[in-house]
Amino acid sequence: MSQELIQAVMVLTKQKGFAPEVIFESLEAALLQAYRKEPHSNPDAYVELNRETGAYKVMAKKQVVETVEFPETEISLLDARKIDKRYEIGDIVEADVTPANFGRSAAHTAKQMLIQRLKEAERSVVYEEYYSREGDIITGVITRVEGKNVYINLGKTEAILPPTEQIATETYHEGDRIKCYIVEVKKTTKGPQIMISRTHPGLLKRLFELEVPEIFEGVVELKSVAREPGMRSKIAVYSRDENIDPVGAC
Structure with a gap:
């Protein structure tokens, strides 16, 4: 042995x-x-x-x-x-x-x-x-769509995007790559349960942080985010540097 x-x-x-x-x-x-x-x-x-x-x-x-x-x-x-x-x-x-x-x-x-x-x-x-990625964006691949639930392979595990967290104007197809926001990660007897969303305001906030250098560097601060997923979004921004226009930066 x-x-x-x-x-x-x-x-x-x-x-x-x-x-x-x-x-x-x-x-x-x-x-x-x-x-x-x-x-x-x-x-x-x-x-x-x-x-x-x-x-x-x-x-x-x-x-x-x-x-x-x-x-x-x-x-x-x-x-x-x-x-x-x-x-x-x-x-x-x-x-x-x-x-x-x-x-x-x-x-x-x-x-x-x-x-x-x-x-x-x-x-x-x-x-x-x-768990260490709660509040962050993750990219996964849609493995299947069953009823109104969308199943997404995140690499080491699978998560379900429920209808309440989907954008009404979006359609989801097997094989599509998709960005989601990790809302919460819970321990269960069957393994970790990952709550993901396409509608959470945090998704838009993190996208701006990743795409806008001034926000990433902390020069421009996102004060608040309001979303109508799939329709329109509003953000309130503030500049810590008087020489940088926060609206123009975004």
């Missing part, structure tokens, strides 16, 4: 864009959960996974005692000295507690848990990327 594990990590790194360490940590967590399903598992166990070879083992701290009463958390002096001859009664040993045949029994459980954890990680990455 070890080399297959490393290869799988590399594939996921390329396909999903995850940092390898994110995948390794998810694997360790998945293997640990699989271990905890074993009878008499140590509650303080952890998994060590070699990032180069893919080899792993379950480790746990055990106290050195003369007579073992609780094998999950204790180790005899004789067994402790097989690890290191310097151990004495009362010492704490980092012991390998990997169950026999654990690799086969853990593989299926760990795989399912890993898939779930990676889905959660992928959703988190997508959420953070688009």
